[in-house]
Amino acid sequence: MPRFSLAYMPGxxxxxWVRIWKERQPDVPIELLMTDVASQVAALRDGxxxxxxxxxxIDREGLNVIALYEEIPVVVLPKDHAATEFDEVTLADLxxxxxxxxxxxxxxxRIDVVATGAGIVVVPQSIARLYARKDLTYRPVTDAKTTEVALAWPVxxxxxPDLIEEFIGIVRGRTARSSRAVPTPPTEKPKREPAGPKSAKKKPPRRAQRQSSGAPKRKKRH
Known part of the structure; x- marks a missing residue:
């Protein structure tokens, strides 16, 4: 029986994607493996x-990599920390x-260490949610470096290969009926018709565009 195994990082x-796989490939069980920073690539290299x-x-040598999305960076804080008065913070605030x-x-x-009051840590928001504690909270850090989640597999x-391509299609949002073999034909531009007589109808006046007052400031929590 064919098999397909997928590793993934915490958060x-x-x-x-697994649900869609089971709908489209009911005869191919999907096996899940949670990894960490040290083993996320090793799990691919050792099979x-x-x-x-x-x-x-990651070390991309010998791997195909497709970037998927960026994660919001947040700072994990004790609930009584002064920075919790704001909806979001900057690195300068910290x-x-x-x-x-x-x-x-x-x-x-590391999040457990934050709970001891020894310091703070910035992690992806998905990690802060996964390891949430009642005595801790988190706030987005607007100017911290984001992290990126990607799909990787050995060259x-x-x-x-059909199963590999199937999962790529699922992650990229292809429908079950979409074809991977036939490329989407280019869209043809409609031909211009000969210009007719100009209309005497007046064009409505343009509305004045609103000017932005700048980037929104951080809001203080009430």
Missing amino acids: VTPTK RADMSLVRLP ANETWLEFPELTDEQ DTAAD
Whole structure:
């Protein structure tokens, strides 16, 4: 029986894509494997996964990579922190804070350290939601670097290429009836008809365009 295995990072939710796969490929079970930063690429190289939903950057050697979407960066804070008075913050607002690096720790472990009051950490919003705690909250950081989620698979994959292409189509939103073999023909521009007599009808006056007053300021929470 053919099989298809998909790895994914914490916070990345493949539920919708898995559901569509089961509808379109009922005879091909899909196996799910949760990975971490250290194993998201290793799972592809050692054959545990046919494809993987990874969090960039990664070592792309020998891999095909399709970028999917960017994640909103948020700062995880104790609920009584002064920054929680605002809907969003900037890095400058957090300049005097203690930043928790600890690259050897997982995101969940670093968030647990925040709860001790030792410092703060910036993570993707999906991670903050996944490891939410009652004593912590988070706020978007408007000028922090975003992270990007991508779909990756080996160039020399041993998986069925039709299954690989099927999952790419699902992620990209192709319908079940869409063809991967036949490209969409270019749209032809309509031919111009000969110009007729000019109408004496007056054009309505243009409305004055509203000018933007600039970027919205951060709102204070009430």
